[in-house]
Amino acid sequence: MTTTTEAPRRGRPGYDRDGMLAVIVAAFNDHGYDATSLGIIAQRLGLSKSAVYHHFSSKEEMLELALEKALGALEQVFDSPQATEGPADLRIRHVLRGAVRVACEQQPYLTLLLRLRGNTDAQRHAMERRRAFDQRLRRLFELARDEGALREDMDPGVAERLTFGLVNSLVEWYRPDGPMTPDELAKAVVAFVRSGLRVSESRDYR
Amino acid sequence: MTTTTEAPRRGRPGYDRDGMLAVIVAAFNDHGYDATSLGIIAQRLGLSKSAVYHHFSSKEEMLELALEKALGALEQVFDSPQATEGPADLRIRHVLRGAVRVACEQQPYLTLLLRLRGNTDAQRHAMERRRAFDQRLRRLFELARDEGALREDMDPGVAERLTFGLVNSLVEWYRPDGPMTPDELAKAVVAFVRSGLRVSESRDYR
DNA sequence: GTCTATATTGAGATAGAC
DNA sequence: GTCTATCTCAATATAGAC
Known part of the structure; x- marks a missing residue:
């Protein structure tokens, strides 16, 4: 595992x-x-x-091992045909679910990664890998716009940042022993990102 | 100012x-x-x-003064009839806009507040005030559900956490000299929270 | 209001016994 | 594999001259 x-x-x-x-x-x-x-x-x-x-061998080695866990898990989310094939909105949904799962399962390690400020080489290197992840996401959102699956009054870059700001914020409050399973949380996040909080006309998306 | x-x-x-x-x-x-x-x-x-x-007089005094700026600004968001009177969904929107404005205008101070871990009395006291802010928000979301303004398949507590996780994440990337004004950002956030990212039937909300 | 100098504490890391 | 003891450096904070 x-x-x-x-x-x-x-x-x-x-x-x-x-x-x-x-x-x-x-x-x-x-x-x-x-x-x-x-x-x-x-x-x-x-x-x-x-x-x-x-x-x-050093405090920094501890940090590197911990960051590798978070980054490895995030990068694995893209190692799947569902992340690289098919309509952009479905690919986004897949990555979204994967990211929520990582936020839950690797919570402490992702927390550490998200709080880095880049004051050493090892930290900057980890942040670089994280930025690469963000850029792949951003391309997905641009693709979604091109395919007409993204509302037209929102810039894809802003949409991506808001979406993954929301996902990343999960580490601040999610607790494995809390009332929600990662799957339930992923479902809620997907629903929020797709259609927001207002009372919906509730076509089920899938 | x-x-x-x-x-x-x-x-x-x-x-x-x-x-x-x-x-x-x-x-x-x-x-x-x-x-x-x-x-x-x-x-x-x-x-x-x-x-x-x-x-x-001490490093801790610096921290306290800085946190007061962030907390004072957040608490002021509720010091307005628009936050305490009227339908819950409109009140939420007002608070949402105010919180985005604080995230932009007090960005460094809010960043500091959001990263606190509660290792000293002063830090715990600041976190307590922040939790009080979150609880007022949560009551607004519960009110919105009772008024039928919140989709029924989402718990108000989860909705509040996701919403303000998104807002708080703004401090991670918003730059005052960037392309978006706080007002434009607030508009995008309100639109996202209200109706998500999918192509919408675009009734303009106001 | 700013400085140099210093007191004191605790940091990361190593040496070497068991 | 774990310990005690210790090295070296930098931390917060203060004293007191200018």
Whole structure:
């Protein structure tokens, strides 16, 4: 189920790198990456600082591994015929659902990615990959306009930014143990993006 | 035009507290509040660290002043009969426009507010005020549902979160020197939220 | 109002014992 | 694989001269 390089369990039971990473990313999201000290991380893991260094060579390596999870998951959304073939509005809907799924399933990792400010090379590189994702999305919206599937009073670029601003904001409040499943949430997002909040004439879209 | 306590200019020309605060908040947003050192701030202001302390008693005071700007502006959106009287859908539209305006005009301050994680008392207090704002919004959406102005297949709480997730995401890409005015943006947001992106039957809403 | 100098604390990272 | 102890550097904040 993991989407990135598998972590061959080593050392004694309890933590593999993936399990440690989950704890570490939670700390990054609580304090911000830069402001998260190795002391805090070691405390949360129940280890000493130098024990942590036995598993990760630096704080930046932790960040890179975490960002790879989010970026890998996002990029996978486009690895499907449904994202690259067929009418643009259907392709958008597919990507929209995939992005909502990523927001839910990879929530902490995506949160970390979305908060990057590009102060180091690794951060800038990750942001570059994210921008590439955004550009593919934008081309889809332009295609939708050309196919007459997008309302004409809205610029495709603005439509794309508003849509994925909405999707990205999910990480701010979605909780896996909350009342909604990712599928239900995806359905709500698709409905919102397609036809807004007003009482609708409710042709079902599919 | 400032919405908060005015800063009586003191000291030699160049910086008043408001002008300094703009520089400081930009630094906070670039590095994250916790990770922004007074050294960085002093450098950006072209002052020594201790000179900065002559204007602000602590780093936390800078944060509080900045957050007050964002929160004050948001709360003002509700200080209008249009936000408290009349049909819920019209009230929502008014608040929506006001929130877009705040996102544009107070962009750096709102960015700072939206990124808080609640690690100090001051931060938690600011987040509490923001939550109060969100709750007023949520009651508006519940009212809209009761008045039959909200599509029935969407929970009002989810509708509110998606809507203001979209609005809050504006701070991530809106630039004052970009091609869109706040008014144009507000119009696009209202249209999106009301009727989505599909080709519409285009009754103009007003 | 701004400076240099400094007190104090905690950061990331390493050495080397067990 | 984990520990204690420590290195080096930079953080917030203050003292006191100009």
